[in-house]
Amino acid sequence: MDDNPHLTIILPTYNEAENIAELIPQIQTRFSGVPFLLFVVDDASPDGTADVAHKLNEQYGNIEVLTPPMRRGLGAALRYAYDRVTTAYILSSDSDMSFSVNQMIELYGTIQAREHDMVLGSRWCPGGSYEAPEFRIRLKKMASAIGNIVVRVLAGLPVTDVSANFRVLRKDAWDRIDAVENTNAMLFEMVFKC
Template sequence: MTQGTLGRVVMVIPTFNESANLEWIVGRLREAQPEVHLMVVDDNSPDGTGDIADRLAAADDHVQVVHRTEKAGLGAAYLHGFAVALEQGFDVIGEMDADGSHQPEQLHRLLDRLETADLVIGSRYVPGGSVVNWPFSRLALSRGGNLYVRLLLGIKVKDATAGFRVFRRATLEKIDLASVQSAGYVFQTDLAYRTVRAGLRVAEVPIEFIERERGESKMSGQVASESLKRITAWGLTERAEQVRRRLGRS
């Protein structure tokens, strides 16, 4: 158990219409990591997810709920949860999905590696990592997107779009969360990129990612389009800064 050296750990779990999954995934995490706290951030789910979260929190002092009044995107939910976790003094703040695609039984891999890193990502695309039940087209899109990120942003992270990760408190404090504007799934790439640019240590550990079995995926064409546009803009900015630095040295 690594929490003793890392301090207090909380996993932030954003939810929108996850009534079929929430109790199941919370139970698995509490069993796998009894010392880890959970924060459910619910975006006013009409299917009763927030009520389930409240019931779980009432029965377990390691579970808490943050209720939001609107569905404003994954990034907005995480930023809200991070702000609450920082205010509450947690030393390690993590992310994971509510749908079971991130296995709580593998969280120890991320926490163990955080002993010598500032951000640890549970990666599908490092040796030992894998994806279960994705069609080839979606796997190719994900791998291609991560390759695009590496080439355009000049970072070595293999799975910058992954959402199973843990941050040291100091990392989140250093990367200026107040200036993050990414609302959708590109939020994951944004924070990985900011961590690298801040000169902090990013590590990846292999995980087995399992496609959800219950409920509907929140990924859409609009989300993918937002990600592509933002990453392209960041990449062009990065290249322009590199040119200016080179010209300044000449």
């Protein structure tokens, strides 16, 4: 097996200490046949998320904790991490385990099997899910559904979920995107520019 990493997995975090303590060992096990790096992009979590990631790196040796210079939003954190990637592929996923590690490996396999620049995961496909059904989350879900319809119509792309941070792309595609958004809007921007 080639030991040079082919993939960088990016997990943006804010107060995800408990989740990454469970998620990262799952990723390490499931991706054991794939040489990869893991970037934990921590936004100054007060719960010790970065400490947990550093401790896990002592065990696995392929984790880098990135701390953006200032908190400016998910888009800025992702750009900060994506710009530091040196591998051929980038996979990013939320750290709250809203997507399973099996779905991550499936997403990575899809981009390798096809000649796409980017492959998006979706909460709207069979087997997909959205966060807990409290009122604020239901509003987010409705806004996401409307936004995804608008993107499908305006961009003419057959996508169902551009607002989820669950995607894999080629590093050379990222280098062409020239993203500027600091908020979650960067997820939309990536699709439009890719």
